[in-house]
Amino acid sequence: MRRPSALAVVLLVILGLLLPVDALAAIELPSGFTNQLVVGGVPNPTAIDWLPNGELLIATRGGVVYRFTGSEPAQQALSLGGAVCPGSETGLLGLAVDPQFATDRFIYLYYTLNRGNCNSAAGRANRVARFTMSTQGALSGEQVLIDNIPAVGGNHNGGDLQFGNDRLLYISVGDSGQDFHTGKGQDANGNARRLDVLNGKILRIEKYGAIPADNPFAGAGTASCAGAEVVRRQGAGVSAQKAKKGKKGKWGGNRGKGKKGKKKKKLPPLVLGPTCQEIFATGLRNPYRIAFDQNDPSLEDQRFFINDVGGDGFEEINEGAIGADYGWNVREGPCAINNFNSCTPTGPFKEPIYSFGHGHSAAPTSSCSVVTGGAFVPAGRGWPAEYLFADLGCGTIFSMNRNGSVVTEFGTGVAATHLAFGPDNALYYTDFSSGSVHKITAP
Secondary structure, X not given: OOOOOHHXXXXXXXXXXXXXXXXXXXXXXXXOOEEEEEEOOOOOEEEEEEOOOOOEEEEEOOOEEEEEOXXXXXXXXXXXXXXXXXXXXXXXXXXXXXXXXXXXXXXXXXXXXXXXXXXXXXXXXXXXXEEEEOOOOOEEEEEEEEEEEEOOOOOOOOOOEEEOOXXXXXXXXXXXXXXXXXXOEHHHOOHHHOOOOOOOEEEEEOOOOOOOOOOOOOOOOEEOOOOOOHHHHHOOOOOOEOOHHHOEOOOOOEOOEOHHHOEOOOOOOOOOOOEEOOEEEEOOOOEEEEEEOOOOOOOOOOOEEEEEOOOOOEEEEEEOOOOOEOOOOOEEOOEEOOEOOOXXXXXXXXXXXXXXXXXOOOOOOOOOOOEEEEEEOOOOOOOOOOEEEEEOOOOEEEEEOOOOOOEEEEEEXXXXXXXXXXXXXXXXEEEOOOOEEEEEEOO
C-alpha cells in the first residue's frame, strides 16, 4: 500500500485519527515557557495575522475570517459561504495583512473557489484575492489577483501568503496532487517541473497583482498566468496508458494497447503555454507554510524559509531564493526520488537547509513526518536558536539554528499548524482540531 499524501496525514493527525486526543493534551515546554489559550470557537483555523492595532485575524477552512480584539469572543469579519470549497485539504488556507494597512486597509486571502462542484477537478480552483476592511472590521470588495490555480487532486494546495520587506506578496502553491496530463499523483506528478503552470511554486506579485520587474521569468515566451485555464485547456485526471511493446511515452504515460490487447484511450496532446511570470521559485511538492526573517532588514533579498510537506521520503525546510529549483519530483530532501543511496547534490537543484526522513532520520525528528508551520525567532527575546518549526506527525515544535546544522526538541504535545510571532513577541499557533489559537510566552 502506498503511503497517503503527506498533507492528508496532517489532517488525519489534527483530526485525532492518528494520535489520541490525550497525546496532544499534555504540552511540555522548557522551564519558564508557558502555553495559554488565546481564543477558541474558531473552527479549523488555518492562518493568522495581525492588524497594526494588535487585533488578531484568523482564517478558517470553512471560509470565515474572524477578528479578535482580545476582550470579547471572536467576531466574523467575512464569510465566503458557498463560494469556498471546504474539503479535507481545500478551503480558506491563507491570510495576510497589507504592510500599508493603515492607509489602504487591504487584506489578502488564498482560498479554494467553488466553481460549481467542489467534488470535481474542474469544479474547484484556488484563488488569491484582496479585500478591504471597513472601520467597523468587515471585509468586502473582493478584487481577484490570481485565479484558476488548478486544484485537480483536491490536495497539495499550499496556500500561504506572506509579505516581505520589499512589500511584495509571496504565495506558496502545491503541485495539485495529480499530474495535469497523466492524472498520476505522488512522485509521478510532474506539475512542479513545468514552468507554464503555477503549481509546485512560490509565486511573487505586487499588491495590485502586477508582476515585479525583477521576477526571474520575463520577456519573450513568458506571460502572466493569473487567469490561465490550464485544466480546462488540457483536461484533468487523464489516466496514463500503456504503449505497444511496453514502451513509455514522453511524459511518463504509455500509449496503445493495454493488458489482454484491450485498446485504451490515447492521452490528449500536452499543450505547453508560455512560462508564467508570477513564478519566483519552483520544484516544490506542497509548500504548506513560508516564513520571513523579521530580524533581516534587507529590502531586496530578505531571508525566508519554505516548509515543504514531503511524500514517501523527506520533509524539507528550504531557504527561499529567486529562480531556485528545489527538485520535486526529481529529488526529495537530499536524495534522488525514491533512492536513499543517491544523496549527492546534483545539477541545478537547491538543497534543503534541513530535511528529515520518515522513520530513517536521526533524532530528534526520527518519528516525524508532516512539517507544518515555521517562524523566525525575535532577536534578544529569550527564545532558543533562530527558527522554530512544527511537525504534526509527532506533535512537536523544534528549534533550529540558521543553517540547519543543529535541531533540538522545543515543545511536545503541540498540535500546531501555523506558527507566527505576535506583536508581544509570543509564539502563536493554530490548533486545527480544537478550533483555537494559543500562544507560548518566553520567560
